[in-house]
Amino acid sequence: EMASGPTLYEQLGGKPAIVMIVHDMLANVVADNRINHYFAKTNIPHLQMELVSQICELTDGPCKYTGLNMQQAHRGMNLKTADFNALVEDLQKSMNSNNVPLGLQNQLLNILAPMEPDVVHK
Numbered sequence: 001e002m003a004s005g006p007t008l009y010e011q012l013g014g015k016p017a018i019v020m021i022v023h024d025m026l027a028n029v030v031a032d033n034r035i036n037h038y039f040a041k042t043n044i045p046h047l048q049m050e051l052v053s054q055i056c057e058l059t060d061g062p063c064k065y066t067g068l069n070m071q072q073a074h075r076g077m078n079l080k081t082a083d084f085n086a087l088v089e090d091l092q093k094s095m096n097s098n099n100v101p102l103g104l105q106n107q108l109l110n111i112l113a114p115m116e117p118d119v120v121h122k
């Protein structure tokens with residue numbers, strides 16, 4: 001059997017660290033005039049809960065994401081690549097302020113990047 005090593009979830013610092021990263025990312029988003037209009041009617045605590053669950057599962061943590069799939073969640077928003085990149089910047093800003101090492105930042109971004117086609121132009 002191959003030794004697998006700690007999961008990305010574990011390396012990030014588990015659920016408490018992911019809660020902090022998502023919380024601070026959403027604070028950045030709400031303050032980001034490039035994209036905050038999309039979130040004007042959004043229940044932010046609910047979105048935070050869904051994002052934590054999704055990132056926990058994607059990083060091999062002990063969670064099961066039960067929210068909408070990415071196409072459903074963003075249908076009708078007609079998001080652009082620039083909107084996607086702005087959100088990624090807000091996530092990077094949060095990871096920097098939470099002292100997430102660059103190698104781990106890039107591992108998480110590499111998991112999220114392939115979702116772009118499901119999120120933009122929907």
Ligand code: HEM
Pocket residue numbers: 035038039041042043047050051054066067068069073074079083084085087112113115116119
């Ligand atoms: C990889 C990138 C993204 C991921 C992983 C992601 C993930 C999610 C998730 C998990 C939800 C909640 C779905 C549910 O409630 O069941 C959601 C909702 C939402 N997303 Fe994204 N998202 C991404 C990109 C974006 C971008 C770029 C924008 C806009 C700039 C955006 C705007 C929204 C909004 C406004 C909602 C909430 C809709 C509502 O009020 O119910 N998302 N997203």
